[in-house]
Amino acid sequence: MIEFKHVSKVYKDVRALDDVSFTVEPGGVTGFLGPNGAGKSTALRVLVGLSRATSGSATVLGRPYGELDRPAFQVGTLLDAGAQHPGRTGREILTLGAMTLGLPRSRVDEVLRLVGLTAAEGGRRFGGYSLGMRQRLGIAHALLGEPRAVILDEPANGLDPQGIRWLRGLLRELAASGCAVLLSSHLLHEVEQVADQVVLIARGRVLARGTVAELRRDGRTLEQVFLDLTTGADRSAGLDAALSADGSAA
Ligand SMILES: Nc1ncnc2c1ncn2[C@@H]1O[C@H](COP(=O)(O)OP(=O)(O)OP(=O)(O)O)[C@@H](O)[C@H]1O
Numbered sequence: 001m002i003e004f005k006h007v008s009k010v011y012k013d014v015r016a017l018d019d020v021s022f023t024v025e026p027g028g029v030t031g032f033l034g035p036n037g038a039g040k041s042t043a044l045r046v047l048v049g050l051s052r053a054t055s056g057s058a059t060v061l062g063r064p065y066g067e068l069d070r071p072a073f074q075v076g077t078l079l080d081a082g083a084q085h086p087g088r089t090g091r092e093i094l095t096l097g098a099m100t101l102g103l104p105r106s107r108v109d110e111v112l113r114l115v116g117l118t119a120a121e122g123g124r125r126f127g128g129y130s131l132g133m134r135q136r137l138g139i140a141h142a143l144l145g146e147p148r149a150v151i152l153d154e155p156a157n158g159l160d161p162q163g164i165r166w167l168r169g170l171l172r173e174l175a176a177s178g179c180a181v182l183l184s185s186h187l188l189h190e191v192e193q194v195a196d197q198v199v200l201i202a203r204g205r206v207l208a209r210g211t212v213a214e215l216r217r218d219g220r221t222l223e224q225v226f227l228d229l230t231t232g233a234d235r236s237a238g239l240d241a242a243l244s245a246d247g248s249a250a
Helices: 040-047 090-101 106-114 131-143 161-176 188-194 222-230 235-241
Strands: 002-010 015-024 028-033 055-060 075-078 149-153 180-185 197-202 205-211
Touching: 002 040, 015 028, 015 040, 015 055, 015 180, 015 197, 015 205, 028 040, 028 161, 028 188, 040 055, 040 149, 040 180, 075 131, 090 106, 090 131, 106 131, 131 149, 131 161, 161 180, 161 188, 180 188, 188 222, 197 222, 205 222
Parallel strands: 028 180, 028 197, 075 149, 149 180
Antiparallel strands: 002 015, 002 055, 197 205
């Protein structure tokens, strides 16, 4: 389980997160949606200990990320698909990761297969990878240690329709195997197709959370709910729709 409890993050003059609370249950995909500057990346950075919360707590499997024993075996993260050495091949990047974790090289072949990168693609330098290939490699890296929780920041960016379909299948498989999957995305239609639960955030505040069906209860598409909430046009109705499964307002 991934849990944000009353997390606030204040930069000098920006309140990037304001009392953010939500949970990501094992065995499900939670879509984390918000417009540019909403606070999604800040929340994920706080979650994995790259940034310190001003107040509140964010935990993975019951503990702050920094206190997890061998975290890569518990939590797989993809925060920036471009953050790799351009001169290394995809296979080299994964092999380094596997060696660091004490995993056999055969695990590299397994994750390459899992993300649909061919042996030839694995042998190409990262600098020449398309964005879609970078995303696949980043997901492969995140899954090396067979983690029980997965945190992915905009993994669908740059994927073609076939890639998006593949990603959807992979996320459902991870959830079916008991993984807690947190997926940040701008691709509302995509999130609608794959997520069990959705958290909508804007200007650092959670505006709505619930299942896709709960948020769409008056027949609107998730995109319409999102636009109405984030432009403020339907703020009060949206907050009503935001009643979470446990009955507390988001
Ligand atoms: N290091 C920082 N110093 C000051 N302000 C920051 C810093 N990092 C983020 N912010 C601000 O915090 C707010 C939230 O930014 P964040 O990057 O978390 O949003 P986001 O939802 O991930 O946006 P996007 O979808 O555009 O990536 C923005 O106003 C941003 O300018």
